[in-house]
Amino acid sequence: MAKVIAIVEDDLDQRENYADVLSSHGYEVRCYADKADAEEGFRTALPDLALLDIMLGEDMDGGFDLCMELRNRSPALPIIFLTARDSDTDRISSQRMTAWDYITKPVSLEFLVARVHALLKIAEQLKSQESEPPVSLLEVDQLELDENSMSVRWCGEVVSLTLTEFWIVESLARNPGHVKTYDVLNDVTRQGLVERNTINGYIRRIRNKFRLLDPAFDRIQTVHGTGYKWAKDLG
Amino acid sequence: MLASRNKRRKHREPGFRPKIRPGLKIRTKLLLLVLLLLAIPWMGYKSVREMENFLLEGQQQALELTAQGIASLLGNRRDLFALAAGVPEVLGRPFYIVPQDLIQALPVDAAAELWAAAIGELTDFSGFGLFECNKDYQPDSFALRHGLGAHENSIFSFFDVTDDSVIFRDPEKIALDHNDQLRMTVQDKAGATQRYLLTAQAEGRLSIYRMKRNWREPETGEALREIVAVMELTSWGYAIKLRIPGDYLGTGSRLKFELVDVDDKRDRKIEKIISTEPDPFRYDTRRIRLMTPELAKLIQPLYLPEGNITIWDRYFRLRAELGSIFPEDARLRQLRLENPSFLDRVELAGISLYEWVFRDPEGGDSDIPDDSSREDRSLLQKVLAKGQGETSRRRYGDARLIVTAVPIWAQGEIEGAILIKQSGNKLLALQYGTLRRFTVLFLGVFLFLALAILIFSSRLTYRVGKLQRETELATTPEGRLLKDRIVAGARASDELGNLTRSISLMLQNLGHYTRYLEKLPDTLAHELHNPLNVVNSSLENLQYQHAELTDDKYLQRARNGINRLRSIITSLTEAVNLKDALIQGSEQFERFDLAALVTSCVEGYQAANPEQRFLVQVFPGTLLIDGAPDRLAQLLDKLVDNAIEFGKKDGLITVTLHRTDTQAQLTVANQGSLLPEEIAERLFDPMVSSGKDARRTHLGLGLYIVRLVADFHGGTVQARNRRGLDGVEVTVTLPRPDRNTRLD
Numbered sequence: 001m002a003k004v005i006a007i008v009e010d011d012l013d014q015r016e017n018y019a020d021v022l023s024s025h026g027y028e029v030r031c032y033a034d035k036a037d038a039e040e041g042f043r044t045a046l047p048d049l050a051l052l053d054i055m056l057g058e059d060m061d062g063g064f065d066l067c068m069e070l071r072n073r074s075p076a077l078p079i080i081f082l083t084a085r086d087s088d089t090d091r092i093s094s095q096r097m098t099a100w101d102y103i104t105k106p107v108s109l110e111f112l113v114a115r116v117h118a119l120l121k122i123a124e125q126l127k128s129q130e131s132e133p134p135v136s137l138l139e140v141d142q143l144e145l146d147e148n149s150m151s152v153r154w155c156g157e158v159v160s161l162t163l164t165e166f167w168i169v170e171s172l173a174r175n176p177g178h179v180k181t182y183d184v185l186n187d188v189t190r191q192g193l194v195e196r197n198t199i200n201g202y203i204r205r206i207r208n209k210f211r212l213l214d215p216a217f218d219r220i221q222t223v224h225g226t227g228y229k230w231a232k233d234l235g
Numbered sequence: 236m237l238a239s240r241n242k243r244r245k246h247r248e249p250g251f252r253p254k255i256r257p258g259l260k261i262r263t264k265l266l267l268l269v270l271l272l273l274a275i276p277w278m279g280y281k282s283v284r285e286m287e288n289f290l291l292e293g294q295q296q297a298l299e300l301t302a303q304g305i306a307s308l309l310g311n312r313r314d315l316f317a318l319a320a321g322v323p324e325v326l327g328r329p330f331y332i333v334p335q336d337l338i339q340a341l342p343v344d345a346a347a348e349l350w351a352a353a354i355g356e357l358t359d360f361s362g363f364g365l366f367e368c369n370k371d372y373q374p375d376s377f378a379l380r381h382g383l384g385a386h387e388n389s390i391f392s393f394f395d396v397t398d399d400s401v402i403f404r405d406p407e408k409i410a411l412d413h414n415d416q417l418r419m420t421v422q423d424k425a426g427a428t429q430r431y432l433l434t435a436q437a438e439g440r441l442s443i444y445r446m447k448r449n450w451r452e453p454e455t456g457e458a459l460r461e462i463v464a465v466m467e468l469t470s471w472g473y474a475i476k477l478r479i480p481g482d483y484l485g486t487g488s489r490l491k492f493e494l495v496d497v498d499d500k501r502d503r504k505i506e507k508i509i510s511t512e513p514d515p516f517r518y519d520t521r522r523i524r525l526m527t528p529e530l531a532k533l534i535q536p537l538y539l540p541e542g543n544i545t546i547w548d549r550y551f552r553l554r555a556e557l558g559s560i561f562p563e564d565a566r567l568r569q570l571r572l573e574n575p576s577f578l579d580r581v582e583l584a585g586i587s588l589y590e591w592v593f594r595d596p597e598g599g600d601s602d603i604p605d606d607s608s609r610e611d612r613s614l615l616q617k618v619l620a621k622g623q624g625e626t627s628r629r630r631y632g633d634a635r636l637i638v639t640a641v642p643i644w645a646q647g648e649i650e651g652a653i654l655i656k657q658s659g660n661k662l663l664a665l666q667y668g669t670l671r672r673f674t675v676l677f678l679g680v681f682l683f684l685a686l687a688i689l690i691f692s693s694r695l696t697y698r699v700g701k702l703q704r705e706t707e708l709a710t711t712p713e714g715r716l717l718k719d720r721i722v723a724g725a726r727a728s729d730e731l732g733n734l735t736r737s738i739s740l741m742l743q744n745l746g747h748y749t750r751y752l753e754k755l756p757d758t759l760a761h762e763l764h765n766p767l768n769v770v771n772s773s774l775e776n777l778q779y780q781h782a783e784l785t786d787d788k789y790l791q792r793a794r795n796g797i798n799r800l801r802s803i804i805t806s807l808t809e810a811v812n813l814k815d816a817l818i819q820g821s822e823q824f825e826r827f828d829l830a831a832l833v834t835s836c837v838e839g840y841q842a843a844n845p846e847q848r849f850l851v852q853v854f855p856g857t858l859l860i861d862g863a864p865d866r867l868a869q870l871l872d873k874l875v876d877n878a879i880e881f882g883k884k885d886g887l888i889t890v891t892l893h894r895t896d897t898q899a900q901l902t903v904a905n906q907g908s909l910l911p912e913e914i915a916e917r918l919f920d921p922m923v924s925s926g927k928d929a930r931r932t933h934l935g936l937g938l939y940i941v942r943l944v945a946d947f948h949g950g951t952v953q954a955r956n957r958r959g960l961d962g963v964e965v966t967v968t969l970p971r972p973d974r975n976t977r978l979d
Binding site for chain 1: 767773797808809816819831832837838840869871872
């Protein structure tokens with residue numbers, strides 16, 4: 001059975017473009033133009049994944065409201081924010097509402113489809129994980145990466161990362177000590193062309209999340225002018 | 236659109252500065268206005284002067300009326316002016332007694348006690364303060380009591396002398412001036428002066444000679460018989476009884492006595508002289524006054540305060556006198572101030588300040604001479620000659636004297652005249668008192684007003700100054716808004732408060748507008764994202780559905796265009812995001828090595844731009860600073876981006892890091908075109924750029940980001956053309972941590 005993807009986007013053109021590409025990849029797509037519409041649709045049936053714009057018409061934070069509602073109903077539903085807003089405040093809000101990913105416009109449809117794939121796979125994995133033990137696990141010192149559920153643990157504690165952030169951490173940790181240049185990291189984020197500063201922003205947020213658990217965390221090191229690397233454990 | 240706005244801004248430079256007219260400050264102006272108040276005391280002074288004239292006029296008329304009244308009262312009373320009615324008098328002092336009208340003639344042989352009793356009250360003359368008595372004069376060694384009486388045509392004079400040693404004349408000596416003696420000076424009606432010496436060889440009859448001016452030799456050797464004098468020794472000295480025939484004196488003549496004392500029998504020098512005339516130098520003789528008790532009684536009820544009424548007969552003999560022009564209560568004024576009230580104290584303080592400006596007119600009484608008979612006489616002469624009343628006002632120093640004279644008629648003939656003198660000073664003093672109080676009051680009010688205006692104007696100046704300072708501080712010299720309100724004085728309800736609020740409102744609106752302008756790129760970017768996303772996703776769908784178009788050149792160009800649009804939008808939002816992040820404090824400072832950061836960054840730039848030549852000049856060792864390394868790397872990115880963009884294609888880019896004790900100095904220099912003069916100051920403002928290349932984006936946000944980061948680190952940034960070389964260098968100065976806390 002085809003997975004159901006809900007798209008909430010007030011711009012008809014963008015909504016239709018998303019719908020076209022996703023349905024051509026074999027997903028069932030339900031489109032909503034505003035909050036009320038979407039709420040009603042969600043009441044009838046929950047989608048398998050939701051793609052939300054934050055600003056819906058006049059409603060500045062309509063996407064956040066919908067996210068909360070969906071999260072209340074289904075704790076494990078993958079939610080992606082797809083928005084033109086690129087402020088730290090919005091990112092932090094989306095994180096608080098446990099959205100799985102936060103992508104800023106303009107988005108490459110190719111990467112969007114890839115993300116949707118990845119998240120649906122993770123969701124599936126999480127469901128089956130209740131019975132099976134984790135399969136694919138990357139361990140670097142105190143860091144544990146579960147590539148299937150895309151979960152990260154530091155010293156045994158879960159670090160709550162978005163999809164993009166997970167990909168960056170995974171990329172860095174896979175080759176400890178190797179410098180990942182901005183270009184490499186740019187590809188890893190699967191967003192198309194991003195500025196260095198966007199990468200810096202991701203790294204800053206990742207560091208902050210680790211430091212919440214371990215204030216002395218300093219494994220992600222800056223190589224100024226070049227990129228970042230995961231430092232080997234010296235101890 | 237943005238570029239055209241920049242052009243317009245350029246045209247407005249340089250700013251309009253009005254030429255300032257030279258002028259006074261508000262405080263000076265207000266104080267000058269206060270000075271105008273000085274016109275009030277001037278007016279007051281003028282009006283008091285007018286008042287003075289007016290009052291003197293009134294007083295003069297009153298005096299004339301009084302004089303005329305008295306004149307008519309005394310008219311047709313020939314009996315009062317009869318010679319027999321008068322009693323001649325020696326007047327030396329104001330307390331002099333009216334000569335006794337004797338009941339009978341006194342024989343010179345009668346006892347001294349009898350004379351003393353008949354003459355009545357005697358006047359004391361001591362030698363104190365008088366000429367020809369030395370300083371150690373004792374009144375019990377030499378003193379005189381003198382009385383004068385009249386009967387029929389004879390004048391009787393009695394002298395009671397205290398003398399500790401009585402020296403009689405030595406007959407062997409020819410000179411007559413070496414023993415105790417009495418000298419009598421008479422000026423007769425014709426004005427001739429006669430000197431008579433009364434001297435004794437023993438007790439009893441005195442020899443009387445007419446003397447020369449020197450009182451040593453007699454005019455003729457023979458003694459006079461008409462004048463009779465007898466000396467009688469007493470236990471305290473001696474007494475002299477003297478009878479002078481009335482013919483000797485005559486009408487209008489003057490009489491003076493001098494008592495001479497010699498104490499040493501051997502050298503016989505004159506020790507002391509007591510005169511019945513207090514000031515023997517002023518006039519050696521004076522006119523006899525023929526006082527008429529009847530007249531005195533008549534004018535008694537007409538007493539004038541501080542006025543002197545005299546009645547003269549046609550021979551210029553004084554017949555009656557009443558009152559003195561000198562105030563009786565001279566001492567009262569001082570008594571009044573012995574228990575001064577607060578107001579009096581203030582007044583006194585004011586007076587001492589004022590007294591060098593105005594002299595006390597009542598003090599001017601002392602300027603009136605004791606005797607003004609010469610002027611009186613000329614006035615009387617006029618009156619007696621013309622038979623008309625005459626008035627004159629005299630000034631003696633500060634004193635004003637009003638003198639009026641009116642003839643007294645009897646049966647169509649002028650019998651005499653009445654002369655009234657009154658000092659105008661009492662009334663004037665009243666006016667001066669008013670003037671004085673007014674002056675003190677005015678000075679108080681003036682000082683108070685001046686002080687109040689000074690305080691007010693200081694406060695005003697202070698407020699205006701504060702407003703000015705705060706307004707100036709609200710923007711940087713480049714026109715950047717630092718604050719959007721003015722706090723000082725914004726709550727005042729006056730016009731200045733309104734001005735403050737207006738400026739505050741203006742700044743607020745300007746702030747809104749500035750923020751709107753600063754937000755504009757972000758808003759613009761946000762608005763552009765959606766249509767861009769539409770284009771982008773549509774292109775992708777197009778490509779997806781028509782796989783054969785993947786390598787279509789138009790599709791490729793469309794993608795290139797989209798990518799350029801994206802990079803424009805990203806750079807638009809970068810500055811705003813950075814600003815928000817810095818304001819929100821999400822950046823954390825850490826201590827790191829700036830030298831390592833710079834070196835490593837430049838390596839990255841070299842790798843990314845292989846066609847450009849880079850030179851790093853960093854001294855060996857570390858340069859620790861406190862800051863956000865990501866942001867400083869971003870700053871360096873922007874500086875180098877700029878250097879590349881505006882530099883020559885294969886030019887050298889030099890990155891230098893200097894350090895001083897307190898600062899780290901990062902300079903990025905390129906080779907290439909110079910900075911246009913007109914934007915040098917505003918280079919670090921948003922949307923200012925000198926770029927001209929159409930294919931590249933020049934939003935002018937790069938150096939704005941540099942400034943934001945530098946500001947955030949408490950540093951400064953400066954751009955200038957390199958000296959002697961083509962190219963521009965930008966220097967960022969950052970503070971270093973305290974020497975105490977750094978370990979390098």
